[in-house]
Amino acid sequence: AQKITQTQPGMFVQEKEAVTLDCTYDTSDPSYGLFWYKQPSSGEMIFLIYQGSYDQQNATEGRYSLNFQKARKSANLVISASQLGDSAMYFCAMREGGSASKIIFGSGTRLSIRP
Amino acid sequence: EPEVTQTPSHQVTQMGQEVILRCVPISNHLYFYWYRQILGQKVEFLVSFYNNEISEKSEIFDDQFSVERPDGSNFTLKIRSTKLEDSAMYFCASIGLAGEDTQYFGPGTRLTVL
DSSP: OOSEEOOOSEEEEETTOOEEEOOEEOOOOSSEEEEEEEEOTTOOOEEEEEEETTOSSOOEETTEEEEEETTTTEEEEEESSOOGGGOEEEEEEEEESSTTSOEEEOOOEEEEEEO | OOOOEEEOSEEEEOTTOOEEEEEEOOTTOOEEEEEEEOTTSOEEEEEEEETTEEEEEOTTOOTTEEEEOOSSSOEEEEESSOOGGGOEEEEEEEEOSBTBOOOEEOOOEEEEEO
16 A cells, blocks of 8 residues: 555646645554655755644645644645746655654655746 | 765666765764665665664665765765666665654765666
8 A cells, every 4th residue: 555645646836826735644653754855857855844743733834834634644735825946846755653764755746837 | 054965966887887876964964864766756765774784674675785884974875786777866865863853865866777
């Protein structure tokens, strides 16, 4: 079974609009962490945001917020006021257990911002 | 801001040759990782390393692969006899002391096996 599922292989959004990238996860471990990474065409993996399973509030980092719905096992990324530079591949990822555990990645969503 | 660095950025090699990919993790970090991403696919975990030992490895990490921390700063991935299917982007990552949450990734090494 897939641990991380991203159901949107590609999305097109108009510049300045908000966009939500979907992510669901599957784990029976009560302690886990959820991540979003951005991969531009240059290839590097850029950390965006992190949510711990015990965190009471949704994580936010600038224009990025993580809509964490624990009962639904979803961790959607919301980008407010999208910019042309947001065009990239976005990966949802999870680690199970302690902070040093390996990270498991989803298949990614390619986001394209239209001017 | 400290960052993970990797060299080379791109390596081209012939099938059957040995390659060594190099990483310099963030200086006070203790846990180190290698991941790979075949073109157009998702990122896959290869191996984790702590206290000079492999702490976990995936089924991809077979006898052709090895890791080493030869000195206090470098962390290397060696592929002994490369195959065409080893062509991928290889990412190094590190994390500091327990309590930190984020693995920081290097910029990657693109390996092309001909």
